[in-house]
Amino acid sequence: MIKIEGVRRNYKTGETEVKALRGIDLEVTDGEFLSIAGPSGSGKTTLLNLIGCIDSLDDGEITIDGVPVSRMDRHAKTTYRRENLGFIFQTYNLIPVLTAFENVSFVLSILGVGQEELSERTYRILKEVGLEGMEHRRPDKLSGGQQQRIAIARALVKQPKIVLADEPTANLDSKTGEEILQLMKQMNRTYNTTFIFSTHDKMVMEYASRLVLLHDGEIASDTRRE
Amino acid sequence: MKFIIRLAFQNLTRYKRRTIITSFAIAIGLMLFIFVDSMLQGAEKESELNLKRYETGYLRVLHDEYWENRLMRPLDLSIEDPDSILADLESAGYRATKRITFTADMILNSADFPEEGNLSVFVQAVDVERDNEVFNFGETLVEGRFARKGADEVVIGSWFAEDIMAEVGYYISLITRGNGGFYEVMDLEIVGIVNCPNPNVNRTLLMMPFDTADYYLGMDGAATEIDIALSERSNLESEAENVARIVSGYSVLTWRDLARDYLALAEAKRGGTGTILFLVFIIAAVGISNTMLMAMWERTRELGMMRSLGMKDSSIRLAFIIEAGGIGLIGAVIGTALGCLANLWLVTYGIDFGFITRDMDIGYRVATVMKGIWSVKTIVTSLVSGVLLSMIVAYLPTRKALKMDIPSCLHHQ
Numbered sequence: 328m329i330k331i332e333g334v335r336r337n338y339k340t341g342e343t344e345v346k347a348l349r350g351i352d353l354e355v356t357d358g359e360f361l362s363i364a365g366p367s368g369s370g371k372t373t374l375l376n377l378i379g380c381i382d383s384l385d386d387g388e389i390t391i392d393g394v395p396v397s398r399m400d401r402h403a404k405t406t407y408r409r410e411n412l413g414f415i416f417q418t419y420n421l422i423p424v425l426t427a428f429e430n431v432s433f434v435l436s437i438l439g440v441g442q443e444e445l446s447e448r449t450y451r452i453l454k455e456v457g458l459e460g461m462e463h464r465r466p467d468k469l470s471g472g473q474q475q476r477i478a479i480a481r482a483l484v485k486q487p488k489i490v491l492a493d494e495p496t497a498n499l500d501s502k503t504g505e506e507i508l509q510l511m512k513q514m515n516r517t518y519n520t521t522f523i524f525s526t527h528d529k530m531v532m533e534y535a536s537r538l539v540l541l542h543d544g545e546i547a548s549d550t551r552r553e
Numbered sequence: 554m555k556f557i558i559r560l561a562f563q564n565l566t567r568y569k570r571r572t573i574i575t576s577f578a579i580a581i582g583l584m585l586f587i588f589v590d591s592m593l594q595g596a597e598k599e600s601e602l603n604l605k606r607y608e609t610g611y612l613r614v615l616h617d618e619y620w621e622n623r624l625m626r627p628l629d630l631s632i633e634d635p636d637s638i639l640a641d642l643e644s645a646g647y648r649a650t651k652r653i654t655f656t657a658d659m660i661l662n663s664a665d666f667p668e669e670g671n672l673s674v675f676v677q678a679v680d681v682e683r684d685n686e687v688f689n690f691g692e693t694l695v696e697g698r699f700a701r702k703g704a705d706e707v708v709i710g711s712w713f714a715e716d717i718m719a720e721v722g723y724y725i726s727l728i729t730r731g732n733g734g735f736y737e738v739m740d741l742e743i744v745g746i747v748n749c750p751n752p753n754v755n756r757t758l759l760m761m762p763f764d765t766a767d768y769y770l771g772m773d774g775a776a777t778e779i780d781i782a783l784s785e786r787s788n789l790e791s792e793a794e795n796v797a798r799i800v801s802g803y804s805v806l807t808w809r810d811l812a813r814d815y816l817a818l819a820e821a822k823r824g825g826t827g828t829i830l831f832l833v834f835i836i837a838a839v840g841i842s843n844t845m846l847m848a849m850w851e852r853t854r855e856l857g858m859m860r861s862l863g864m865k866d867s868s869i870r871l872a873f874i875i876e877a878g879g880i881g882l883i884g885a886v887i888g889t890a891l892g893c894l895a896n897l898w899l900v901t902y903g904i905d906f907g908f909i910t911r912d913m914d915i916g917y918r919v920a921t922v923m924k925g926i927w928s929v930k931t932i933v934t935s936l937v938s939g940v941l942l943s944m945i946v947a948y949l950p951t952r953k954a955l956k957m958d959i960p961s962c963l964h965h966q
Contacts, residue, residue: 372960373960376959376960379861381860381861381958381959381960381963382958382959382960405860405863405864405865405866406863407863408861408862408863409862409863409864410863412863413862414858414861414862416858416963418854420854420855420857420858420963422560422855423567424560424563424564424566424567425560425563429556429559432556433556433560434862436555436556437556437862437863437864437865437868438863481862493963
């Protein structure tokens, strides 16, 4: 379970201080498929970054399964991310010189997984995301949707507790975006992985089992649906 | 680790043109390093050989006080009975010869020379029968013959002859002070002109028979020095100690003591050339650093992604440093190969610096062609330094990139 209590985050832009998050309280239970929505500048990405331990908050606390991750130092956060979190980015952020297989398997490499297991798990997850037969293609030989599938495979191959996705369909056409969402949803059900993704696309919001709407750094609404 | 190495080497092929250009800068730097170092080492080695063969010998026996007063060329601070010392040295297996060195005013008169005039010269009176056992003038005669024992004859250096427009058969007069301070004038016929690989000798040599000088200078058989030849493999210091035991009462100096000025100059030249090479390396280093900085800049989002996924900063740094090392390795291999090719030419043919050395003393005792030498140390240094330098200069840009916070990296455009 993710517990977010009174989280505030301010940024300085020149002389101006921007209050990105103004006291967020939120609880996310295991296996949720949660969408954080809101207009640009509402604090979606900041909230994702804080949950993902890649940013530091100014006030409040975030705990994941009782672990106060927001209090961790830089090295502890790195280790925590490596072992527990998966990320999907809007622009895929694949390594262009590596094949699909290598882009996914490197996550297991840095976890120290042995070659045989690494290979087996990578092939399996690539098959699950629909990239069987394309394992040895480089990203530039794949479509945007296929690249995002690699990114999903990369996020899931280590079977993390939580996958954080920042606008995962923003760079895709609506049909491909929907396919990606269906895939994410399917993975959510298969592995009971908590998915938290940011979006400002209504179609994407429709897929979420819970929709948290942010406005000017505050939660404007929190809706659960089935 | 395997992944890091693979990633680093895959990234080398990512920006082929940039990798090639940077490697090329390193290669040129290292090629120059090998070439210049080889030429310098070759010039130094050749200079040392030419010093020993034509100027200093390997060891020199002198009167105890001679070296302190050497600029005066004192005839009274001499070796009184050089022949007995020579006999002792010969029985101990040494090749040695006696010489008298003195300064004089050389008078050129219009009967032979186009212009009258005088100039200060440095004269070496040599034992015409033994001198070639120690020095290597045997093959250097380009005109005429060597001076005969007891004759009023002189052999001069080829450039000296050109400078004063002397020819074989001309006469020169030497005015000097003999042993005891009396004035003496010698009229000597130029009977030969020598050209040897030592520019200093070509520029200044005046060589006359020992016994002629002995007679004119009132030396009573004394010599100002005894020069000894050794094999190249000899241990100079231990041989000097051995000779000192034989010639007790006299000083024994090695060629290194005698050529102190040259060695200091060579050291200074090495320092100067080292500075130039250092600058070449700096240029290569700036190239690599710039390449890595560009690589970092372009891959900032990728860095952010890797850090998000929990890759350690040290692993990311290592990947970039290996990548830089790869660029360095390509540059080092190409540079070393090019350097060896250039050096092959330098070792075989050399560069003719005669046009400079003829009119200007550049310090080295090489008259014309400077050849290179093969140095395993230089080649290994080139390879290792190319790789190491690249890795070292990649460290700072990597460190800078890793200081950025992850969200900034991820949103970097």
